[in-house]
Amino acid sequence: MTPDRRAFVRLVGGGAVFAAAPLGGCAAGPDLRAAWHDPGAGETDPRRRAIAYGLLAPNPHNMQPWLADLREPGAVTLYADPERLLPVTDPFDRQITIGCGAFLELMRMAAAEQGLEATITPFPDGEPQPRLGGRAIARVAFRPGGARDPLFAHALDRRTSRIPFEKRPLAAGLDLEIRKASLGGVTASSTVDPARIATLKALVYAGSVVEARTPAAQHESCERTFIGAREVAAHRYGIALDGPMMEALHAVGLLTQAALERPGSFAFDQSLAFLKSLADTAQGFVWLTTPENSRAEQLMAGRSYLRVNTQAAALGVAMHPWSQTLQEYPTMAALYAKAHGMLAPEGGRLQMLVRIGYAHPVPPAPRRGLAAQIRNA
Secondary structure, three states: OOHHHHHHHHHHHOHHHHHHOOHHHHOOOOOOOHHHOOOOOOOOOHHHHHHHHHOOOOOHHHOOOEEEEOOOOOEEEEEEOHHHOOOOOOOOOHHHHHHHHHHHHHHHHHHHHOOEEEEEEEOOOOOOOOOOOOOOOEEEEEEEOOOOOHHHHHHHHOOOOOOOOOOOOOOOOHHHHHHOOOOOOOEEEEEOOHHHHHHHHHHHHHHHHHHHOOHHHHHHHHOOEEEHHHHHHHHOOOEEEOOHHHHHHHHOOOOOHHHHHOOOOHHHHHHHHHHHHHHHOOOEEEEEEEOOOOHHHHHHHHHHHHHHHHHHHHOOOEEEEOOHHHOOOHHHHHHHHHHHHHHOOOOOEEEEEEEEEOOOOOOOOOOOOOHHHEEEO
8 A cells, every 4th residue: 555545544534633633723823814904004104005905916826026115205116026936937037027017006006095196117127038137127106196996995805716616607797897907908808608618628727737747847836835824824925725624634644745746646636636626617717918028018917917806806706817828938838829829819928817707705815914025114
């Protein structure tokens, strides 16, 4: 009997494992999601209050790559944290730039809620290529004014739903309403056609398989995956796997970072089976395309994604990005070309691809908090 098989028998055969293993994860400890509770409360600087909302934005692998410089009065200069990049799966920092765009849009909305106009100037020192390097991502000037954004009322409801969706179709027209939230310069498209959904289900799952079977790419994800309440509390970024079942699997050695990397292991096989269940329950897809692939367009794609994700939350629709096939590393090249041929046949750069549907509410992802995102006070 293999070690994984013996551990599995222990897990399902002895109720004591389930009864005892989760206790450590359920013990009292810091609130991993404290940043979501009344963001910016007690802050007197309106820029810090706006940043407290911005750091709740969606971002790749929940790396939270934002560093805000506040040395200039009345402004925020945003940089990407060089320690929080994804050099294998995001070799040109495109996805990190999209995450910075989402941060900027939510920060802008939060400023407007305070009666301030936040004017975003992308890449004030020029667009860095092929990597971001140390240049500023954006300079944001704050001044009185700014119209309140109705979407801001749903900013704290926005989620990334990494769970199976309900197997019922979306109400007619909801995907079109979601698309309307996108900003100019970014084309939002969607489908709820069953035949096309089936094709896209196969595409996105194929992307997950390629990534899982590309050792460097899988390692990059696995080393940013934290299992159980203690690990999640110690990091507050990356992919969080917490809850009683995860604690129990971790306790008997079935679910570890090393096991997730190892083809043929229980964890590796079950992670792919779980991803297949996510793909199979998609009730539609939304994708964002830009005419070219400039850094400014990547930022705009991120701002648009924040808006369509928030609009989905306002409409009661769950959303889950699934953009592996849009990544630029060599083993993904064939699926990258296939995705663009299917979804951008007339040209342009696919920036985001997400599945949509109905799902029960999920908790927000952990955040490191405001202090971790400030470069200079």
